[in-house]
Amino acid sequence: MNTAPSGDSRNHSAPPPAPAVAPVADPSPEPVAAPVVGPPSGQAPGLGAGQDAVRVWRDLRTLVLEVADVRTRVTEELGMSYFRAKALRHIATEGPLTLSALAAGLFADAPHTTLTVEYLVQRGHVTREPNPADRRSKLVEVTEQGARAAAVMARVSDTPPPALRGLSQADLTTLERILDSALRRE
Numbered sequence: 220m221n222t223a224p225s226g227d228s229r230n231h232s233a234p235p236p237a238p239a240v241a242p243v244a245d246p247s248p249e250p251v252a253a254p255v256v257g258p259p260s261g262q263a264p265g266l267g268a269g270q271d272a273v274r275v276w277r278d279l280r281t282l283v284l285e286v287a288d289v290r291t292r293v294t295e296e297l298g299m300s301y302f303r304a305k306a307l308r309h310i311a312t313e314g315p316l317t318l319s320a321l322a323a324g325l326f327a328d329a330p331h332t333t334l335t336v337e338y339l340v341q342r343g344h345v346t347r348e349p350n351p352a353d354r355r356s357k358l359v360e361v362t363e364q365g366a367r368a369a370a371v372m373a374r375v376s377d378t379p380p381p382a383l384r385g386l387s388q389a390d391l392t393t394l395e396r397i398l399d400s401a402l403r404r405e
Contacts, residue, residue, distance in 0.1 A: 311369035
């Protein structure tokens with residue numbers, strides 16, 4: 220029995236079935252946008268679509284971006300933007316890297332990555348030297364000062380919020396399995 224108040228946004232009853240859609244007469248080759256809510260046509264309920272997925276995604280974002288507020292904490296600790304700190308940590312753990320490999324690893328465009336690396340070079344966190352394997356590219360490598368800053372970024376961003384630390388081991392194991400499954404689907 221669901222005891223949540225009727226106005227509670229966490230009412231976990233199943234969403235109503237999607238209305239039937241009449242066939243489209245126009246055989247246009249342009250794709251039709253999928254609805255924001257509800258499973259795509261032909262997809263069975265319970266496969267990650269619908270209001271449940273929207274609620275879970277909103278809750279995950281809230282936990283990471285608002286409750287834990289990792290971005291603000293990293294920015295305050297390091298005195299640089301979260302993206303710059305993320306780039307520094309990526310270089311420290313994966314480097315030395317070419318600018319194009321760094322951009323790909325950060326899911327960023329090359330010009331923005333170049334500006335980020337220039338900032339990190341000016342701060343003494345990384346060096347950018349010619350790539351001995353390909354003189355047309357540069358390798359970005361972390362300095363000792365950069366490694367210390369990357370360690371601060373790791374400490375702050377890897378510290379789970381109290382809400383997560385308060386979960387039982389069984390809940391954490393279940394959540395880890397679910398997140399692992401969701402991340403492998405990407």
